[in-house]
Amino acid sequence: MSTIVIDRITVRENTLECEIRPSADVARFFSGETFVTSYDRSIEDVPEGILAIPVLANVCPVAWANGADVYVDEVDASFARALEDVKASLLGMYDFLEGGTLYARRTIEPKPAAESIDGAESESALLFTGGVDSTCSYVRHRDEEPALVSIRGWTITPDRADDRKWDDLRNRVESFADERGLETAFVESNVLSALDHPMLLAHYKRHVDGAWYSSVGHGLGLLGLCAPMAYARGIGDLYVAATHWDGIDLEWGSRPDIDDNVRWSGTRCHHDAYELTRQERLDAIADYVESDAPSLELQTCNVRMDGNCGECEKCYRTAVGLRLSGLEPSRHGYAFVDRDYDEIRSALEGGEWVLGQDERHMWADIRDRVRETEPSSERERAFFEWLVAVDLDELVADARPPLSHRILRAGARNTPTRVYNGAYPTVKAVKMGLDRIRSVR
Template sequence: MGNITLNKVYVDKNRVDYFFSVSSDLQKYFNKNNHLFFEYNYEITDVPESILAIPFVSNVIPLTWLTNSTLSITELDKSFFNCLKEVKAAYQEMFPHILLYGDVSVKKIVENKYEPEVEAAALFSGGLDAVTTFIRIKDKKPLLITEYGWHQNDTNYSEVWEADKNNAIEFANRYNLENVLIQSNYGTFIKAQIIDADFSKKLGDTWWHGLHHGLAIISAPIPIAHKLKVQCIYIASSNSPLLKISCASDPTIDNKIKYSSGNVFHDGYELNRQDKVKVLVDYSKNNSPIKVRVCFKNEYNCCKCEKCLRTIFGIIAEGMNPEEFGFHLPNNLSDDLKIKLDNEVKFFTDTFIKIYWILIQSKMKENHKKVLYPDLLDWFLSYNFLKERQKALLKYRVMNFLPIIKRKIRIKLNNLRTEDI
């Protein structure tokens, strides 16, 4: 059994730094300085340490369970401590083929309570999922929580974060809401590649997707939620019942999370992606259209990646112009989208085709009289994704035979080096 010990929680105005130690068998999974931090746009000196401990615990507890280790801390909030058993059980049900052990050792469990003064806070990236949740709960006047977790040891300038932050602030101003802005290194302080090398085959998923990101994202704003006395933190769903997959952000996990007097709700799980596009489009019919930010880690919508394309086609299928929602498109839209789709389809998975693209085609057939680009209908409604993917893959492999071989060799060499670290 390994050990992770939180040695120090250092608070300076709007920032909290966690310094911890780990046993030698676990050190390979962490950067050498063993340091996690969060920086907020609110001062947190009045937040109890038992609450401040929650983000740290959330980021390392899945690894504790995965490696049958012990996590030792001085103080922890009672509501959160109690919910960990249910969260662990939800993970175990999601991953029945791997046993999750490990435990948390707490010297002092503290009961924190408050009367809620803010009804809702919503994690807000500006993407379709987040915007859909905002539309559904806008009457609650939610705080908008926007995060960037990809810093290293300290905050550094990031064009992506600046774009996300500015978009969130502009959005909040438009609807007379308040922003909660969070910067951290929760995406980098753990060596995900090393964990994946040891566990991904057994787990059937990656560390970040299967175990880490949900708890990391949800726990980051909890100190502010406690400070401002928030009743519920909403996180938008990424998946739907159309696709039963393992994922660290899932209603069976998220809805179990509790902190002091607050709770978490995984919103919109009953909706597929095309349903969410319809929510966005229907809202815009009676209000100004909301611009969505689809590209992850990009400053703007590139309008050529799979995620951008599926959103563009989805909006068109609902009878609207994608440019009203933040997508910059050329005049020869049909020809341009055909070229981009032919170029990207080789990367599509069977799952993506099934749960996204076939639904878009069905919706476009249903709404064909409302579609603003009739020439697009001439080819898209009969577009055979499986056949076109096979053709594109064959062409790609023939044209890139040598680079592909070189890349595979490079990946194998990198993996060997990684295993030696």
């Protein structure tokens, strides 16, 4: 029988550690590292059943993919029920998931913590990066003065190479919060190195449109990482901004039927702004810029965190969206000029960006707005006419990952665990090198 045991949960001031002990048949999906998550305030008074949530939230989807049972000493009763609801949603989404059972020696229902922040109880919090989605959610909930929560462990890894990116993100979020009198919370975790994410990708990439964490794990996983912090701060509502919107039925790890089910004692989670398309979220931001924040800058780039590169697909897509919402991109973080429309068309037609159905829907949303918009220049007119006429499905089909990546994944899937573990550093280095080469292009 496949099993995963969560063992020896310990806390030292603001740092949580625990061991993950998988049975041999699922061991390849775990690196052997101790699971570690750190917060910016003490969590020593948080009950063990809440402390188990971060690791359970990230391990359970791996268990469900393998039909494995998970064992833990203590768990919050509300979260245990939440896991059943999230499992049902994920199993309904993916045929390759098998399910599994959580076994706990004790379930607890602790009273919510009543700790206050600087003398004022924090009633809500928002996962925040400063991008379109999270900024729109802040605009929608700004009357609540939510604490802004940023997490290191997914797009910014715990590796020293990402220290600068994390510092840049923290500085930007702190500046945004200070200008508005908001609290911040920063969470750091080695979740994607405690899990063997390259092996998960190798085994399951063929079943999903994105990577393992984006397609399966990140809604439950990121919210779960926040549980000890939320309990310690007395946060009742935790918002995560929607990526997609109503009418897009994509297999994705953060959706209303996942995030809205996540809960633990004292806290409920909310998938926010799902009723708005990305362009409508930019409209909401544009209204906020006009009324309250004329110098607001967005940060959407995945290449850098100290500003936007202005040349990647996401930067170009956001800049076009800003123009369609009546904002000048150069005033809000994007050095965009009319001739960049030619660069976007060339990159899309040439397959220079690896696109999925996610991006296809984003560009379709832009195209819908283009049909209602009078272009302001000849270059813009030419791009709008091309976008209205082009087959977006063909653009996505032409933008496949390179063959070298597919070969690495296939090799990892079919390599015995002991052999793979010995070769893993080399495989990872090769893959990172290929990624760097592609990003330079």
